[in-house]
Amino acid sequence: VNLDHHGDVELGPELVDLAVNVRAGTPPGWLLDEITAGLAGLAAYPRQDQAIAAVARRHGRAPGEVLLTAGAAEAFVLIARAFEPRRAVVVHPQFTEPELALRNAGHEVEQVLLTAADGFRLDPAGVPADADLVMLGNPTNPTAVLHPAEQLRALARPGRVLVVDEAFMDALPGEPASLAAAADVEGLVVVRSLTKTWGLAGLRIGYLLAPASMVRAMAAVQPHWAVSTPALVATVACCTDRAADEAATAAIELVRQREYLTDQLSRLPAVRMYGEGRAPFVLVRIAGARLVREALRDKGFAVRRGDTFPGLGPDWLRIAVRPERVTDAFVDALRVVLAEAID
Ligand SMILES: Cc1ncc(COP(=O)(O)O)c(C=O)c1O
Numbered sequence: 434v435n436l437d438h439h440g441d442v443e444l445g446p447e448l449v450d451l452a453v454n455v456r457a458g459t460p461p462g463w464l465l466d467e468i469t470a471g472l473a474g475l476a477a478y479p480r481q482d483q484a485i486a487a488v489a490r491r492h493g494r495a496p497g498e499v500l501l502t503a504g505a506a507e508a509f510v511l512i513a514r515a516f517e518p519r520r521a522v523v524v525h526p527q528f529t530e531p532e533l534a535l536r537n538a539g540h541e542v543e544q545v546l547l548t549a550a551d552g553f554r555l556d557p558a559g560v561p562a563d564a565d566l567v568m569l570g571n572p573t574n575p576t577a578v579l580h581p582a583e584q585l586r587a588l589a590r591p592g593r594v595l596v597v598d599e600a601f602m603d604a605l606p607g608e609p610a611s612l613a614a615a616a617d618v619e620g621l622v623v624v625r626s627l628t629k630t631w632g633l634a635g636l637r638i639g640y641l642l643a644p645a646s647m648v649r650a651m652a653a654v655q656p657h658w659a660v661s662t663p664a665l666v667a668t669v670a671c672c673t674d675r676a677a678d679e680a681a682t683a684a685i686e687l688v689r690q691r692e693y694l695t696d697q698l699s700r701l702p703a704v705r706m707y708g709e710g711r712a713p714f715v716l717v718r719i720a721g722a723r724l725v726r727e728a729l730r731d732k733g734f735a736v737r738r739g740d741t742f743p744g745l746g747p748d749w750l751r752i753a754v755r756p757e758r759v760t761d762a763f764v765d766a767l768r769v770v771l772a773e774a775i776d
Contacts, residue, residue, distance in 0.1 A: 436529035436536075438741040440751075441634075448735040451753040451763060454574070454601070454714050456683060459632025464670055468636075471666035479658050484665040487672035488640050492613040497645035500652055501660045501668065505600045505626040505639040506530050509568075512622060513538035514654040515647075516594050518566035524555065525743040527570040528598065532743075535566075546744040547576070549718070552708030555580045557587055570598040571610060575742055575751040577710035582610040589618045594647070600626035600639070604713045606684040613642055622647060627671050629713070630680050638664040687713055691754045697764040698752075703771045714753045722748045725770055732766040 440452035460468075481501055489496045502508045513534040523532045524545045535542050545560055547553045553576035560567055567588055572579040589595045595618070602611050602625065613623050626639040638660065641651070660668075670676060695715060698704045705718040716739065719725050726736055739749025755763070 434743050435741050436533045436743075438529070438738070440735075440737040443735045443737060445730070445735065447733060448730065449733055449759060449763065450735055451755060451759075452735040452737040452751075453634075454629055454712075454753050455632050455634050456604070456630050456713065457755055457759075459630070461631075461679065464631060464633075464667065464676075467670040468663045468666055471663055474662055477662070479660060479662045479665055481660065481665060484660075484668035487669045488642075491672040491677075492642055494614065494616060494642050495645065498616060498642055498648055499640055500643070500648045500655070501638075501640045501665070502655070503637040503639075503659050503664070504628055504634075505598060505624045507637070507655070507659065508622075508624045508639060508641045508651075509534035509598075510538070511641075511651040511655050512566075512594070512596055513540065515650040516566060518564075518594065520561060520564045521566040522560055522564040522568070524560065524567070524569040526553065526573070526576055526745050527568075527742070528574045528600070529742065531568045531596065531598065535568075540566075544743050547578075548744075549707045553578045553716075554708065555584050557584055560588060565592055566594045566596070568596040568598070570600070571612075572601050572605065572712040574601065574712065575714065575716050575737070575739060575745070575749075576708060577712035577714060577716055578708045579605070579610050579711040582612055582615075585610075585612060586615070586618055589620055591619060593620050594622060595620050596622045596624060598624045600624065601629060601712050603630045603680050604684055604687055605711060606681060606688060616644070620644070620647070627668060630683065631667065631671050631676075633664075633667055636661075636664050636667060638667055640668070687754055690756060690760070691715065693757050694752070694754050694760045694764075697760060701764070701768060701771060703774075704767075714751050716749060716751050718748050719750060719771075720748055721774060722750050724774065725767070726750060728770040728773065729766060732770065734763050734766055
């Protein structure tokens with residue numbers, strides 16, 4: 434399995450993007466305006482105080498429990514550099530960067546595989562008791578499953594670093610199951626991203642929330658000034674009440690759009706879905722998915738291959754939730770592709 438594969442390389446100039454999970458129509462104009470206004474200060478080295486305070490306020494944490502990062506992706510690297518796990522476990526299928534970061538830092542990684550038969554639900558008993566570093570995603574990319582907060586809390590124990598990647602949590606109404614505010618959970622590192630909901634993948638901005646001593650350990654292995662001034666401006670802007678309202682509205686829209694997509698897909702007998710999707714994407718199983726994906730490209734649609742996620746075979750595709758008119762056009766194309774495959 435190629436852990437280095439990401440949906441962005443599946444895009445093309447003529448293709449409708451259902452492969453990358455950045456919210457459609459972003460970044461919003463008001464956010465671009467704020468970032469643009471902040472560019473005048475580029476001669477100065479970045480100052481993080483305001484952005485840290487904004488994140489801390491947003492999640493009800495102390496400023497010392499916040500570490501700003503160049504996207505969630507950097508957070509995984511800092512975790513891998515700061516800690517020396519004897520038994521690191523990554524719960525799959527999930528985003529591959531956490532495992533890659535651990536491996537690149539010289540750690541061995543064990544994979545715990547959740548199964549389609551169980552709807553990719555977490556089985557806490559499957560995580561080895563002596564694992565001293567455990568990484569999960571919530572909601573999980575690509576399975577779209579949201580693990581209950583109690584189950585994740587129960588995975589914490591003395592001497593264990595428990596990493597929960599909440600990169601997509603702000604896409605869910607009310608952020609159910611978020612542990613971002615859970616300062617009471619021992620060893621918990623919550624990773625968050627601002628790149629998906631706000632369309633800032635190119636700016637690289639995210640953060641992690643953890644006990645202050647762990648934040649210090651991770652800050653110690655981070656390059657100085659790792660987060661640029663425009664990214665800091667964006668962080669403050671994305672933590673306002675106005676931004677929270679916009680994210681909440683978008684999250685509710687997303688639920689409607691996802692129901693529409695899953696309803697349309699459920700009418701296609703060749704398409705199987707598993708579990709209860711709670712993310713801005715759905716995971717589907719289609720026999721011969723590779724050929725289906727290539728035929729969809731010929732019809733102008735890029736979807737994300739599933740076979741590069743550990744635990745998924747060649748028959749899986751991940752499809753981004755988009756506005757209904759995009760879904761209509763996509764499902765029409767998929768219907769034709771599937772009919773051609775049968776002929
Ligand atoms: C589950 C998950 N976590 C983290 C990331 C990385 O996010 P960022 O752009 O903040 O580095 C991604 C990107 O696709 C993701 O899917």
